[in-house]
Amino acid sequence: MVEGRASIDPEGVLFTAGSIAGIDLLVRCFCEPGEDRVCISTPTFPAFAQYARFHGVEVVDVPLEGRDFNVLRTEAMSALGAKLTFVCTPNNPVGTTVAAEQVLELVQRSRGLVVVDEAYVELADVGSFARLVSRYPNLVVLRTFSKAWGLAGLRAGVVIAAPDVVHTLRIVQDPFACTAPVQAALARELHRVGELRAVLARLRAERAALVAALTRSPAVEYVYPTSTNFVLVRLRRPDAVYAALEREPDVFAANAHAHVPGTLKISMGRPDNDARLLSFLQAHG
Numbered sequence: 001m002v003e004g005r006a007s008i009d010p011e012g013v014l015f016t017a018g019s020i021a022g023i024d025l026l027v028r029c030f031c032e033p034g035e036d037r038v039c040i041s042t043p044t045f046p047a048f049a050q051y052a053r054f055h056g057v058e059v060v061d062v063p064l065e066g067r068d069f070n071v072l073r074t075e076a077m078s079a080l081g082a083k084l085t086f087v088c089t090p091n092n093p094v095g096t097t098v099a100a101e102q103v104l105e106l107v108q109r110s111r112g113l114v115v116v117d118e119a120y121v122e123l124a125d126v127g128s129f130a131r132l133v134s135r136y137p138n139l140v141v142l143r144t145f146s147k148a149w150g151l152a153g154l155r156a157g158v159v160i161a162a163p164d165v166v167h168t169l170r171i172v173q174d175p176f177a178c179t180a181p182v183q184a185a186l187a188r189e190l191h192r193v194g195e196l197r198a199v200l201a202r203l204r205a206e207r208a209a210l211v212a213a214l215t216r217s218p219a220v221e222y223v224y225p226t227s228t229n230f231v232l233v234r235l236r237r238p239d240a241v242y243a244a245l246e247r248e249p250d251v252f253a254a255n256a257h258a259h260v261p262g263t264l265k266i267s268m269g270r271p272d273n274d275a276r277l278l279s280f281l282q283a284h285g
Helices: 019-030 047-054 074-079 100-109 163-172 180-190 193-216 238-245 271-284
Strands: 013-016 037-040 058-061 084-088 113-117 139-144 157-160 220-223 230-235 253-255 263-267
Touching: 013 019, 013 163, 013 180, 019 047, 019 084, 019 113, 019 139, 019 157, 019 163, 037 047, 047 058, 047 084, 074 100, 084 100, 100 113, 193 220, 193 230, 193 271, 238 253, 238 263, 238 271
Parallel strands: 037 058, 037 084, 084 113, 113 139
Antiparallel strands: 013 157, 139 157, 220 230, 230 263, 253 263
């Protein structure tokens, strides 16, 4: 849990067309093509590296450690002198979280900006780093309305950072990035926080049931801890499952071998969707 309370300065909040747009803005504003570098820790959200390379910025990977890919190599990461260091917690595609103490150690060690992507934080039992932005001028937090809020089609995200960082981003941002209809829709949704809390409580209960069932599945070798709306599992017979998956479009799962060898990323669905997934693994795993 990230402890403590701190108010968020409205001047340090920038609405964007999804958190993807925030990543793009940060790279364009703070990195010089051909000169600067960004640091990532795989397995992680691929967009960090994609946008950096698109803008001609070097990407250095300092992989996550630990069985659950939840340990940062803070000393090695900060020693790179990267302009931007991206940390995804809860992690996509793994689902685990990095200890708050490690993230803050990285922030304190780093000369550049440390960008914490919290796309799934509403689904986790941890606090947001947004409350600490006022204490650390090089801390940047990305949030989205695409995950827990279920508003992916709206394309709305938020960058929370020191006012001078947000001011720089605002200079470069498309002035029409957050339209009036999007703002009106967000205002309506933000008044439904009570409903969202009820939905999140139900999702956590369903997630616990799904994780328990997957742990018992003979097709599954290991279930990674998750604080998201998906579960990553390591399969006993990945090739057989991958081949069968191509013939089963109604199974809410994806081949995640490119990120973590031998794994399957399972999206939470309705109980009947989860039952179909478990039957699929029973038949092909």
